[in-house]
Structure formats: C-alpha cells, structure tokens
Amino acid sequence: MVCHESDHVHLELLDPRHDPEPPGWEQLRRAAGQYVTWRYDLLRAYAWAAQTPVLLAVLSEGGIAVGAVLASLRGIRPRRGSYARGRDIAGVVDVQVPGSRSEKGWWFTGDPEPERRRELLRAYVRGVRQALGPGWRCVLWREVPSGESAQLPGVVKVRLPTAPLARLATPWTGIEEWYAWLGGTRGASLRSWARRLDADPGLSIGVGPARELVTGAEASVLRAENDLKYRNRLFPLAPLPQPYFDGLVASDEVVAVAYRDGRRLIGLSLTMDHPTWPICLSWGALAPEDGGRKHLYFDFYVRMVEWAIKAGKSGLVLGKGKAEIKRSLGADLVSSSAIAVPC
Template sequence: MNATLQVLDPRHDPEPDDWERLRLAAGQCVTWRYDLLRAYAWAAQAPVLVTVLRQDGVAVGAVSVSLRGIARRRGVYADRRGRVGVLDVHAPANRSLKGWWFAGEQRPELLRDYVGGIRRELGPGWRSVVWREVSDGEELPGPARLRLPTAPLAKLAVPWADLDGWYGTLDRPRRDSLRRRARGFEGIVRVGPARELVTAAEVAELRAMNDLKYRSRLVPTAPLPLPYLERLVGGDEVIAIAYRGRRLLGLSLILDHPSWPVCLSWGALAPEDGGRKHLYFDGYVRMVEWAIRAGKAGLVLGKGQAEVKSAIGAALVPSSALWALP
C-alpha cells in the first residue's frame, strides 16, 4: 500500500492535528515537537520541509529534509527553494537521531514513496538524496550510492540497581578518580528539570562556546536561536545537569524519553575563564546516576569523544551518510 505525503513548511504551515500523537506513538524526543521544528526552520541555513507519511489517511511516519541549494551563498538563509539542489535528510537540531521514523514497525518501503513524492513536489532538479545517521545494513531507496562513514553513536545501557554497579565495570584508576572528584563537586551540581535550573540565555552562551570547537563540517549548522532554546528548556521533557558557582560553570541537557534519553549537549567555562577542571567527566557520573534512579534502559550519549565514552562502558554504533544519486 503506497503512502501519501503531507509536505509541510513548519515556518508557515499549521501543525497537523495528529502530529503530537504521531510523535509520541513513535517514541520521538521533544526536538520533534512542532513548535520546536518551526523555531528551528526559521533559523536554519537552508529551507526545511517536514513530511507526514500517511496510509488511508492515518499518519504512520515522518521525514525531515533540508533543501541544500547549489547556488546558495554560504551562511545566508535561503527562503527560496531554487531549482537545483540536494535533499539532506537529517533530524533537526539533533545529530543523535535519524531524520526519518515510523510509528510502530519500521516501514523502509514507504521511503521509496517519500523520495518519489518529494521529487515531484520540488521538480526535476532535486534528484540526489543524502541520508544521515544510517545504520549498518539499513535499507534505503536509491540506485547508486556513495557511503561515507561518520562518527559512531555512543549508547550506554544502565542495567544496574545503583551507581556502584556502573563503577564496578570501570578500571580501578578511573573509578577512584571519578568517585573522588564527584565528592568535590557535590556542593555545586544540581540535576532536575531544565526549566528550574537554567535560563535559555545561559544555555545559548555555553552551547556557543562548545559548538565552535566541535561543530561538524559535514552538516552545516547555525547556532540554535534563543527562541528555540526558550521553548526547549521551558518544557517538561528536558533534564539539566547544572554546575554553579557564582555563575553557571557547566551544563548538560538531556532529552527525556521513557527508555533511552538522549544527551543533547554539553558546555562549560574553560578553567582560565573561571571554570572548573574535570566537569566533563563528572557529568557522566551524574547522567548515569540520574538514568539509574529514573529507571531508564540506557542513555544515548551522542557523537564525538568516542574513546572517552567507550572507556566508561558505552557501545559505539557505526553510522554513515549515504548519498543516493539519481
């Protein structure tokens, strides 16, 4: 049974009545909430389209794509779609997730309907598709492909009853170091709903410091705007690990989820700017402790710092960017 496409420009098109129900049924994090998609689209460097896949009128999945126009000036938002470009399928504001998903069972065959439909929508100049965060062995439409390995995704299962269970999996020097430093940070760290611990302006400042160091060259991105961060941290689905002295010293944001929360970002003041050493490593202690107490199956630790994440027990899941040519 073929899918029908509801192609939406989040900047202008209203939220479908069944969007939130679809998002929750598919187990998708808060970054897929429609008001956040709208805020992201207004600040993106390329036009963003979100497509709802329907069968017999029932929403069964979604795809998000950025329209990378070939003639666009870098760093300038392109309001017009243009006649020629590449369809860049990726999750808005979150490199740990895919840009396509389904409610219930996975339906990769529906992606062929998506590719055909979105090409008809945009015209013959939009033939190439880049799929990001592709898992090994995953089926995707497209006759000719160029596969480029990307940074692996770190996932840490947390089957333990308490933090000592996790500590017991680490080598002794690392375990002793983490425990000793954790005691020293007890007075300055708090873990809880982000809306109670930080402001959007503080998040923006620390994210900007961190993004300049680690921003991906393969995925052109702009800093998340303040209106986006205000909506993100003001809701009920984001947890903060916040370190404070006279000011905010370090911050990790976690997108809550019933089973596998996603660690969205980390930022901290450098020691020479008044920050504290070793906050990054202590952040993992607080993440694991929170996940265990909250009864989570595990944590998606994201990309980057693969050696560090592997050393604390995370599995590194290979992923690729797959370029499907016309």
C-alpha cells in the same frame, strides 16, 4: 503546505515557518516514541533561523499517518544568514534532525517490515522530487544504522563515514556499582572528582528538569560556544537559535545538569528524556581559565548515570564525538553512516 500522492502514499509537505502544526502531530510523535526534537514548535524555531529551508513530510495511507521524514534543502547557491526567499532550483535533500546527531531523520509508526519501509521511503523520494523539481537529484540520509542501508531506496549508494554513536546500558542498582564495574583508575578517578566537586564551597550542582535549573538564553550561549569547536564537518549543522532553547528547556522532556559558581552558569548538559533510552543532547562549559572547573565534562556523565539508574532507564545515549572517552566510561560504540543516494 503541499500535498502529493505517490505509490498510494499521501505526502503532506510542510514548511514549519508558515504551515500550521498538523492535526494530531503531538499525539503521533509521542505514540511513535519520538524525542522532543520533533516537537513542532521547536522545528518552527529552528526553521526561522536556518540557513536552508526545512521540509517536514508526513506520510499517510488511507488517511492514517504512518511516518515522517525531516530534511534540510541544501541548494547549489551559497547563502549567508537565514534564507529569506524560496529555495534553489537544484540541490541535495539532507535528511537529518536539527541539532541532534543521535537520531535518524525519519521514522514510522508501528514496526513495518524492512521492504515496507523501503516502499514508504521510495514514495517519499518520488513525492519530494515532484514537489521540488528535477534539479534535486540526491538524497543524503544521515545517521543510518549498520544494516539499514538496504531499506533506503535507490540503486547507487555512496557511504560516507561518520562518528560512531555511544550507548551506555545502566543495569546497576547504584552509582557505586558502576564505579566498581569500570574498575581501575577510571572508576576511582570519577568517584574522586565527583566528591571534590561536591565539596567545592563555591560550586552548586543541580540535576533535574531543565525548566527549573536554566534559562534558554543561558543554554544557547553555552551550546554556541561548544559548537564553534566542531565546524569542519560535511554540511555542518546550523547554530541553534535562542527561541529553540527557550522551548527546549521549558519542556517537560528535558533533564539538565547545571553547574553554577554563585549565580553564574559555568557548565550545562541537556538530556532528552525517554522511557528507556534518554539522549544526551548537548554539553557546554567554561574553561577553567575563564572561571570554570576541571573535570566537569566527566562529572556530568556521573550525574546522568546516577539519574538514569534511579529513574530505572535501560541506558543512556551518550551521543557522538569523543568516542574513546565514552568507551572508557563503559559505552558501546554503534557504527552508523551517512548515505548519499542519487535519484
């Protein structure tokens, strides 16, 4: 743990592998409305398997926590496997949430004004540079919503295009209203596929708390297979280790849709619960030629929309990728960017 003071903002810089959980962290996370991905035991599990060091910064003023920033420290030397020794003397501070492209890597308590947010993030950048050294000359801010780039400190900002984020509002009283709202062939096909899968005698479909439906080992295998399809992104996210999934599925904040052929898991979605906007975190399934079923990808959205309606949620964050498919399901596509800022 390293502490820095910058612009009257106190920075507690933590390596989740070794540093203990900050006092009151879990209460702070929940009070700020942050998802389970920020739980400290999950950050620790990710950090031990990561290819680059992970740095959590807790920002405080007057002894009161006011925000947090999470980053991967991407050094100039290539590494293989997990890192075993310290960090590089130079590199990029990559602000991101491990395993989730639907969240920003920073947040604040309360609702500070935009200029105050900029001041807090400026203090973060200065404090991190003091801790890491002069070779760390750039911060990459991921998943910056449209209109928020002005809150990021720095004069020169390089915008890197990223996929839009799909958000589906769920104002309906039942799943049939959603089908009717979609209309045309999309609504009819979703209804038809769901009925066929329900009638499949060899298939069981479970929707509910993940800890009751799946193990961490099963979840990690399907997630890893799905991640292999998306390895061509800039700074691809490291594979999530099984201990991460062990903690994730054991949480009371994760909902699963699990498809089984007998005892064999052939499809799985994990969704991070939230009072208003749960996030669909991951999806994985076996191909039909490997024992899976057709149309499971579409069907899990049907199950989650039905769950969200019954649970009284405002909507679902469907995540990134396959934007046009998600638009066809009624989702709005919200633009965001990665922004590189030399410092």
